[in-house]
Amino acid sequence: MRIGIITFPGSLDDVDAARAVRLAGGEPVALWHAEHDLQDVDAVVLPGGFSYGDYLRAGAIAARAPLMQDVVERARQGLPVLGICNGFQVLCEAGLLPGALTRNSHLHFRNRDQVLGVERADTAWTSSYATGQRIVIPVKNGEGRFVASDGDLDRIEGEGRVVVRYLDGNPNGSSRDIAGVTSENGRVVGLMPHPEHAVEDLTGPSTDGLGFFTSVLKAVVNA
């Protein structure tokens, strides 16, 4: 099972994402943003970091990278895509996910272990979890506040597009405590917290993040 991880100029967590894929039992494939080549991968991870230095808006310039045109086209046909932190910002900027991420309401970078509630356990990236499960994975962002108009938020909630929600405190002022959302078909998922940093007892607060990467392996087999 080949899981592509795209590196943009300024990506930071691509190596951790590759490690998480390997620990889950998949084969990580390094992809470069400037090449129109998805190398026949079965799914794609957009990692965290500060692509293009967060210039213009976080994720805005990376969302227009050559390889992202291929990702958008294939995602609309069902290719599973996971955006973590900066990757989530890229997916919103690319129009694959609703809403936008902007400056934290308190203006501070926030870095801590975060409790999340899983609300959708039927997406390509969350089937290893149970609906209502509490998981603990790190969150670290300065522009992680999920925002949209009230009408859009009502639509996102009404369509059941919220995948994970912040519990026991909202780290960045995100509207309605939303930490992650999915596409209409449940194949594209974006979230601000970092499941790839919670895959081993030695380095993470838990191994709760591994489920994102084991889920997609099942989704690819069943596709």
Next chain:
Amino acid sequence: MRDGRWRGPGSLGGVSHVVVDVVLKPEISDPQGQAVLGALGRLGHAGVTSVRQGKHFVLEVDGTPDEAELKQIAETLLANPVIEDVELHLPTD
């Protein structure tokens, strides 16, 4: 022009200057603007009741600007229409 004196949209020497202003939509809270407002209050400027922070782009364009193309640039890259309003100012002369 290059010394920074130029302030608005216009044309000179076959090059047009187009200005694009981007600001968060009114319903999206602006913590940076609120931080500026807080600083103004501490400096004694109690009369300022709201600050909204935005972005100001100046584009140099060869020849006569194509309004449709610039509108597309403004709405698809310079601003994120999910959360931002955008104003395009074309040269009037």
